[in-house]
Amino acid sequence: MINIIGSGLSGLSASITLARKGVACNLFSVQESERAQSVMAEGGINAALDVMGEDDDLLAHYEDTMKGGAYLADPNAVYGLCSEAPKIVNWLKELGVPFEMKNGKMIQRNFGGQKKKRTAYVKSSTGKMLMSALIDEARKYEMKGLIRRFCHHKVLDLIIEEESCKGLVAKDEYTGKSETISGAVILCCGGLTGLFVGRTTGSNDNSGQLVSNLFIQGLKMGNLEMIQYHPTTINIGDKRLLISEAARGEGGRLMTYRNGEPYYFMEELYPIEKNLTTRDVATRAIYKIRNDKDCSGDVYLDLTGIDRKIIEERLSDMREELLDYFGIDLCEEPFKVEPGIHYFMGGVLVDEKHATNISNLYAAGECACQYHGANRLGGNSLLGAIYGGRVAAENIEDPDLSDHKETNFNSDECSPLFNEKLASILCEGLGIIRNKQTMEKALNDLEQLKKEDLNKAEENKIILAMAMLESALNRKESRGGHYREDHPESDENYRKTSVASYDNKIVIGLKDIPERRAQ
């Protein structure tokens, strides 16, 4: 039996792929699929379908993805992703996803960092619709006993013996009982949101705890310094509300006031891409303009120039959300936005087949470091989650692993106070603009935090957090989401994957990017 941890898009995709091969799997998740972060996705999924009369094709998608990721992604993996994208979107359509259509033809929208209209979407609820379709598809196989769901089961730890994964320990959150289950594992447990609680657009269920525990047991991590700040978010309670790139894709403009007059700075700074640069570029532009003494200090998103019909057809959910939560009508007035943490390009290091350095352990979706290099293009992660889940499921084997010993596992959890302290230190060190001093100070602050009375989970999370900072310190250049004011240029010597490992101490190395194979 294969165990899949996480029932968002990547976990569902992996489980459906296994079930189609007739291989049974257990699907564990903290909450039901309907509440996984994947349902939050708004703007869309990329595929070069070439339905907009712009001569789009696989190579254009490939090149935009590689360039967007500052050439840090594995080119063979990206090529595989882009070439399967049209088939994946057509499959989703067959499953009933009501993609936006006009005159019987699918339509696609602009997204940042892409030269063509390549993002298929369902209003601003793409994630919800994709998830509904995959949940429904998975149900067919649940009926046949090929997918066994364990909702409200938190996986506490994996059983790892001699660099081989033998199974997992899961806790039923309703009964409080823990159970050991043998078998190979695919990690689909989402990004490292839980290290930045309160500062991200993502789900706090993705606590990063399991991955922190596994890092201590020898699981290698890649590009941990690559964190994506989304240029347009709004603070709401204990998280950040995303204002999807779709708003700019449909004509929204970023502005500030300069000497009292509206100033559409992106259009002056980037006359070609204008408001649709990649996210790292837009975020830094906002950061700088907020600190410009001639400007008002606030940045707004202006959608008032967009035709109301387009808003109704394509951004109605966003309009409703802003009206409900803040009483703002985006048709009538520009509204304030700020950059916020949105995506983790780094994560569990995997090869092209999604295998980790531990045998019988694979990883896919946002928890894995694959496809996005130094900066993810909007619309590519839904695609990466579905494709990556599929690749992992196609390649994982199902050996009998029941010969493991009884194991000691870590069942501790981090306290909210600890999580808050950790997030605050990490955000100081791994902000939009970084330098040696701020990163070293964050490392020192973590050393101090380590001296407090901590449990094992908290100690493990600190070690992973330190590995993030050490990866960032080790990369003495600026690339994609990692911008250092003390090393503002990219350096070809660092066009390599950062690899973090742990063997009683954190070790950071650099790994060559594979050459692209002839296709």
Ligand SMILES: Cc1cc2nc3c(=O)[nH]c(=O)nc-3n(C[C@H](O)[C@H](O)[C@H](O)COP(=O)(O)OP(=O)(O)OC[C@H]3O[C@@H](n4cnc5c(N)ncnc54)[C@H](O)[C@@H]3O)c2cc1C
């Ligand atoms: C607001 C928002 C909007 C977005 N919009 C877009 C978009 O328009 N286009 C795009 O391409 N991308 C978008 N993204 C990114 C994209 O949604 C995610 O990267 C993707 O959905 C991640 O899928 P996943 O399967 O890796 O993880 P998730 O959907 O996050 O699922 C993780 C799963 O792991 C489970 N889990 C975690 N820890 C444990 C544990 N210890 N034990 C058991 N289960 C566990 C959770 O319960 C959950 O089921 C957006 C993200 C956000 C936050």
